[in-house]
Amino acid sequence: MPLILRALIGIPLAAVVAIILFLLMRALIAMGEIPLDEEREATKIEINQEVEDIEVAKRDMTPDKVQQVDPPPPPPQVTKQKAQQPSEALTNIGGQIPEFETPDIGRGDVNFNVSDRDAQPMVRVAVTYPPRAAERGTEGSCDMQFGVTPEGAPYNITANCTNSIFERTSIRTVEQWKYAPKIVDGVAVSRSGVQTRLTYQLAD
Numbered sequence: 707m708p709l710i711l712r713a714l715i716g717i718p719l720a721a722v723v724a725i726i727l728f729l730l731m732r733a734l735i736a737m738g739e740i741p742l743d744e745e746r747e748a749t750k751i752e753i754n755q756e757v758e759d760i761e762v763a764k765r766d767m768t769p770d771k772v773q774q775v776d777p778p779p780p781p782p783q784v785t786k787q788k789a790q791q792p793s794e795a796l797t798n799i800g801g802q803i804p805e806f807e808t809p810d811i812g813r814g815d816v817n818f819n820v821s822d823r824d825a826q827p828m829v830r831v832a833v834t835y836p837p838r839a840a841e842r843g844t845e846g847s848c849d850m851q852f853g854v855t856p857e858g859a860p861y862n863i864t865a866n867c868t869n870s871i872f873e874r875t876s877i878r879t880v881e882q883w884k885y886a887p888k889i890v891d892g893v894a895v896s897r898s899g900v901q902t903r904l905t906y907q908l909a910d
Contacts, residue, residue, distance in 0.1 A: 825885045825888045825900060826885060826886040827884075827886075829882075829883060833879045834875060834879070835908070836874075843908060845908055846868035846871075846906050847903055847905045848866065848872050848903065848904045849867075849901065849903050850901065850902050850903065850904060851866075851900070852900055853900060854896065855887070855896055859885070860885065860900075863877050863881065865904075872906050879904065880902075
């Protein structure tokens with residue numbers, strides 16, 4: 707729609723609306739003040755401050771007459787009997803104790819020292835198959851020789867193996883073993899020349 711046509715229609719319409727609003731406001735002003743309803747009397751609420759006496763029923767607390775009960779008669783007394791003291795001596799009643807000679811208990815030649823013993827294995831860790839030997843299917847054995855300290859630990863370990871691939875694993879295995887040390891006259895001493903064999907064999 708052209709702008710001129712919109713202006714021609716909108717201006718008269720706006721003027722009509724303005725005139726109507728002006729007439730409406732003039733009519734409201736001409737009405738004046740609207741009279742209010744007459745004031746009503748305020749409702750008064752009176753509170754009775756006088757407290758009425760309330761009669762409370764009193765209970766008779768006078769106790770009834772207690773019936774007198776006679777106490778029970780005392781229990782009969784039991785006469786205690788005294789034991790007669792024996793007139794004869796105890797040795798005559800039970801018999802005389804026979805006399806005997808006390809044995810002579812002496813140490814003599816008994817030796818209480820711990821008996822001597824050789825070094826004995828206590829903990830032996832199983833050998834682990836070397837991975838390279840297992841991959842190649844290599845089998846063999848190692849003759850081990852070592853000593854045992856007074857604390858039970860192997861030392862100076864040597865290995866004579868059919869294949870050098872087993873030597874390092876064998877020595878590390880023996881290092882983890884634990885022995886009961888050799889005892890001489892009740893004292894732990896070193897033990898040398900302990901020999902054993904480690905065998906490496908693949909499972910079928």
